[in-house]
Amino acid sequence: MLKRTNKCGELRATEAGRTVTLNGWVDSYRHHGSLIFIDVRDHTGVTQLVFDPDQGKEMYELAATYRREDVIAAQGKVVKRQSVNSKIPTGEIEIVVSKTERLNKCAKPPILPDEVHEDTGSVSEDSRLRYRYIDLRRPRMQEIIRTRHKVTQTIRNTMTAMGFCEIETPVLCKSTPEGARDFLVPCRLMPRTFYALPQSPQILKQILMMSGFDRYFQIVKCFRDENLRFDRQPEFTQLDVEMAFVEQDDIFAAFEQVIRAVWKELLGLEIAEIPRLTFDEVMNTYGSDKPDLRFGVKLYDLTEIAKKCDFRVFSTAIEAGGVVKAIAVPGAASFSRKQTDALGEWVKQFGAGGLPTTKVMAEGKLEGGIAKFVENVAPELIATLGANEGDLICFAAGKLDTANRVLGELRRKLGNELKLANENQWSMFWVVDFPLFLWNEEDQRWDSAHHPFCAPRPEQLHLLETDPHKITAQTYDFIINGHEMLSGSIRIHQPEVQQKIFQLLNISDEEAKDRFGFLIDAMSYGCPPLGGFALGLDRLIMLLCKTDNIRDVIAFPKTQTGADLMMQAPSAVDPKQLDELSLQLKPE
RNA sequence: GGGGCGGUAGCUCAAUUGGUUAGAGUCCCGGACUGUCGAUCCGGUGGUUGCGGGUUCGAAUCCCGUCCGCCUCGCCA
Numbered sequence: 001m002l003k004r005t006n007k008c009g010e011l012r013a014t015e016a017g018r019t020v021t022l023n024g025w026v027d028s029y030r031h032h033g034s035l036i037f038i039d040v041r042d043h044t045g046v047t048q049l050v051f052d053p054d055q056g057k058e059m060y061e062l063a064a065t066y067r068r069e070d071v072i073a074a075q076g077k078v079v080k081r082q083s084v085n086s087k088i089p090t091g092e093i094e095i096v097v098s099k100t101e102r103l104n105k106c107a108k109p110p111i112l113p114d115e116v117h118e119d120t121g122s123v124s125e126d127s128r129l130r131y132r133y134i135d136l137r138r139p140r141m142q143e144i145i146r147t148r149h150k151v152t153q154t155i156r157n158t159m160t161a162m163g164f165c166e167i168e169t170p171v172l173c174k175s176t177p178e179g180a181r182d183f184l185v186p187c188r189l190m191p192r193t194f195y196a197l198p199q200s201p202q203i204l205k206q207i208l209m210m211s212g213f214d215r216y217f218q219i220v221k222c223f224r225d226e227n228l229r230f231d232r233q234p235e236f237t238q239l240d241v242e243m244a245f246v247e248q249d250d251i252f253a254a255f256e257q258v259i260r261a262v263w264k265e266l267l268g269l270e271i272a273e274i275p276r277l278t279f280d281e282v283m284n285t286y287g288s289d290k291p292d293l294r295f296g297v298k299l300y301d302l303t304e305i306a307k308k309c310d311f312r313v314f315s316t317a318i319e320a321g322g323v324v325k326a327i328a329v330p331g332a333a334s335f336s337r338k339q340t341d342a343l344g345e346w347v348k349q350f351g352a353g354g355l356p357t358t359k360v361m362a363e364g365k366l367e368g369g370i371a372k373f374v375e376n377v378a379p380e381l382i383a384t385l386g387a388n389e390g391d392l393i394c395f396a397a398g399k400l401d402t403a404n405r406v407l408g409e410l411r412r413k414l415g416n417e418l419k420l421a422n423e424n425q426w427s428m429f430w431v432v433d434f435p436l437f438l439w440n441e442e443d444q445r446w447d448s449a450h451h452p453f454c455a456p457r458p459e460q461l462h463l464l465e466t467d468p469h470k471i472t473a474q475t476y477d478f479i480i481n482g483h484e485m486l487s488g489s490i491r492i493h494q495p496e497v498q499q500k501i502f503q504l505l506n507i508s509d510e511e512a513k514d515r516f517g518f519l520i521d522a523m524s525y526g527c528p529p530l531g532g533f534a535l536g537l538d539r540l541i542m543l544l545c546k547t548d549n550i551r552d553v554i555a556f557p558k559t560q561t562g563a564d565l566m567m568q569a570p571s572a573v574d575p576k577q578l579d580e581l582s583l584q585l586k587p588e
Numbered sequence: 589g590g591g592g593c594g595g596u597a598g599c600u601c602a603a604u605u606g607g608u609u610a611g612a613g614u615c616c617c618g619g620a621c622u623g624u625c626g627a628u629c630c631g632g633u634g635g636u637u638g639c640g641g642g643u644u645c646g647a648a649u650c651c652c653g654u655c656c657g658c659c660u661c662g663c664c665a
Contacts (some may be wrong), residue, residue, distance in 0.1 A: 028626090029623095030624045031621080031627085032622050033621040033622070035621090035622040035623070036622095036624095037624050039625070048624085050623085050624095052622080053622095068616090082623065083624080083625090085624095087625080108598065108617095109598080109615070110598050111615095112614085117600090117626065118625095119600085119614085120613065120615095121601070121613095124599085124658095125601070125657070125658075126656080126657055127598090128658090135607075178665055179664080180665075199664090202665095227589090227664075229659085229660080229664090252634060349591095382602065447665070449665080453665095454665095559657065560657075560658070565656095565657090
């Protein structure tokens, strides 16, 4: 074969006169009867080839049969072009081909690796996933997947420099019914038993700390058999980290070094000081535990002001011990009645009865919606909210949690729709002081807010018996632009404490022993204080590549029903295989 | 599991809202063309309108079921 001497994106005018060979895919071809132009593409870019019959009739005739996505080789002289194409980096030169070879003929291509054109539109994701190998040839996809590699490299280098050791943990693990649903793998050697794919290496990394590895990390696949979303795949990748002999600040310092290195390496940006906000603070101020702080639109408590209004919705809520809160959304005063009504319907899914609104007009006048009920407090209202002309004030009245949720969701939705966030800005911060437990109304019991190995603050241990909801966990999230990127905690390192937590979570000794016996044992044979975190790598890449589709950042992703459209997984299996596993299928 | 949107040529879409033989661009095939670069021009192949029922003189269009894709609520310690 004619082996390449250069890549398709690298030749410039300075190489004019040299004889080179290129290998690649036919990106486009233009026939002019006795002159053929072909743009040949590889991962580095495209170069124009010129085929002139004067350079050889056979060569020319072969080139005349080249079609899109054929794989070809071409040898020839680099010459400066008569007419420069300023759209491509190699546009100053072309190759006058003297020898060529077709390395592979492409069958009629089902899709083409084109970027979007005005009149042909973009290829549906179905087709892109089915013919992933063609889709991945697109420069944009190449860029994303290569960015991903650069991120993992940067992470590995930084973690290694900080003294972390990358250790692999098993993929065939033990099923634990807590948390997400497990993917199960039947065990042939022990019939009627199953492995589970890990939801995360949580327990194993804690054990590695007990084993004296001191600082562990792993870029690792995790599996959760739950329903999927735009940013969720059944298998996804985490940067998993655990550290021994540490407190919260040590973990923050370690991660901040990593994220700074990634932003420097990938974006050339220095990250300023990273703030820490408490859970209560973000919930009350932004109505979310992961707000996007690239724009304001804070929630304000208007309960006192609302008491002065003769509005049934407010008074009923306040009498029931609830609150009245509001946000002022810039520019939303232009919303039509139809739009505000639609918002009123939309918020019902978060427990609101409806959405009272009013518009801020010139000179601090209120108009529309519930204006007549709040006119009497207009100046106070506007001052408290810091509202301006053109804002739409949205109220939520009811229980504090509900009001926060409703306004938080509304803030997120309208922030997106009205593009309130500066696209070129990054908002990063830690959320700290989460509650350790959340009350589960449905089952009438306590649940871990994160997981059952999170350590309570030692000075609050006595509250375990009396007021579990008051206990603050040494748990933290890291938020970027309104997305939860990371979460972690200081773990429990004393078996007595762990047992108490299990008790409160209604996990019996027997159960605990069955599921986590090895962890408790390990903990009792010399366990250092420890903590760590897990970072969602796919979501991080999504942010860095500015895509809102997790499938874009994974080479071979799955659809919302967990299918791989290229390899056609999952699929039925041979009855023999089932038999070997002592499995039998339930009739439909 | 619930809700919403979608499925028409290999690909991206249209079809005057139930009415003649389901069209266009692109890809592919063939032809013309020596400076194109999303080449252009001419011709051609290509359809179980996701699938299965039903309503109707007549269904891509309406109804029921089902499958698939996307978004979303629940769910994801």
